[in-house]
Amino acid sequence: MSIKAFAFDLDGTLADSIPDLAHAANAARRDAGLAQLEEALIESFVGDGTESLVARAMAADMSASFTGTAAQTEALGRFDQHYLEGLTLKTKLYHGVANTLNELHDCGYRLAIVTNKPERFTQPLLKELGIGNVFDVIVSGDTLPNRKPHAEPLQYVMEKLAVSADELLMVGDSKNDILAARAAGCKVAYVSYGYGAAESIPEADVTLARFEELMNWLEAQD
Numbered sequence: 001m002s003i004k005a006f007a008f009d010l011d012g013t014l015a016d017s018i019p020d021l022a023h024a025a026n027a028a029r030r031d032a033g034l035a036q037l038e039e040a041l042i043e044s045f046v047g048d049g050t051e052s053l054v055a056r057a058m059a060a061d062m063s064a065s066f067t068g069t070a071a072q073t074e075a076l077g078r079f080d081q082h083y084l085e086g087l088t089l090k091t092k093l094y095h096g097v098a099n100t101l102n103e104l105h106d107c108g109y110r111l112a113i114v115t116n117k118p119e120r121f122t123q124p125l126l127k128e129l130g131i132g133n134v135f136d137v138i139v140s141g142d143t144l145p146n147r148k149p150h151a152e153p154l155q156y157v158m159e160k161l162a163v164s165a166d167e168l169l170m171v172g173d174s175k176n177d178i179l180a181a182r183a184a185g186c187k188v189a190y191v192s193y194g195y196g197a198a199e200s201i202p203e204a205d206v207t208l209a210r211f212e213e214l215m216n217w218l219e220a221q222d
């Protein structure tokens with residue numbers, strides 16, 4: 001079966017969003033009277049959604065989880081405000097992303113976003129990055145009851161786009177993306193330039209050092 005649709009992760013795959021996530025996380029820490037953290041440490045906290053990022057960043061500890069304490073809820077509100085004020089101060093699409101997405105879209109492929117970022121950030125971020133119009137489906141971390149690495153977001157995409165698992169390619173930079181693709185039974189491309197370096201990454205079907213290599217992989221399929 002040939003590929004008819006793509007599901008793209010957002011942070012670390014389409015956009016290099018760490019500087020603005022780190023800026024908002026550090027601003028929330030400053031509001032709480034805490035010292036600033038290195039961007040690289042905050043990068044290691046990204047991937048399991050905003051609540052998790054805020055809990056880890058406030059505790060400066062990867063094993064922290066969001067339990068809804070008053071302090072965490074306050075920090076989440078502060079983070080939201082700071083991040084929405086500066087979604088694209090430094091955030092940029094990676095090289096080749098805009099052209100490749102437009103080319104795929106023009107060729108008639110169906111495109112989806114499957115991110116663990118909440119909807120309140122995903123929609124404005126895609127718009128600010130100028131790629132809000134190419135996606136047929138956008139699944140954020142709070143769109144469905146379950147998020148990546150669960151299969152549900154990809155199953156939802158397949159249903160919406162009326163494609164089967166072997167017609168869909170997930171493209172992502174983290175373990176969660178690969179596990180979600182495996183759980184849903186679809187192929188997966190791992191982009192090695194993203195934020196997955198600190199994790200042990202399960203084997204993907206293809207590894208891309210640059211986003212535009214996706215077109216070479218696609219041409220080699222038929």
Ligand SMILES: O=C(O)COP(=O)(O)O
Nearest residue numbers: 010011047048049115116
């Ligand atoms: O915001 C996150 O936790 C990660 O987002 P992603 O799924 O687009 O990488």
Ligand SMILES: [Mg+2]
Nearest residue numbers: 009011012173
């Ligand atoms: Mg990612």
